[in-house]
Amino acid sequence: MQVTVISPEASMFDGEADAVVAPAFDGQVGILPNHAPFMTLLGEGTLTVRRADTVSRFSVRGGFLQVVNNRVRVVTEHVQGESHAS
Template structure:
């Protein structure tokens, strides 16, 4: 198994897109993502297996280069495939 690449922008980072009905809330690289899934917290790092999950309501955290960006999300879906995380939320606002 290969070691993870360096964090931050580049090939070693996850690609994250957070969409709400009104706008693209976040689009860019991330070292990790924690979301409130329907039945508990779900953490995503580089190399995560393909996954689809229902979102619950709560705080989502996106970590980039040691800094954390927080968003309040409510409902929707999350998809993980090939180090790309797509979050479609009924509501997503900066926290």
């Protein structure tokens, strides 16, 4: 699935992934390929993006996560951590 992580300051990740775990406002949410359409508000915590043997972690605060057509979009008010782009 295609994953994009952006904030007003930067685009932090844009690439393929096998799994995403995000801090939703009411707890952790896990997204795998071909997930049903879904949207949630984000809380504060660690966003994890996994692809094969690579794990990227980002600290996020606020915003939302959207899943549509095997694409995950994370739009957050603030993001820190690894910066990966493809």
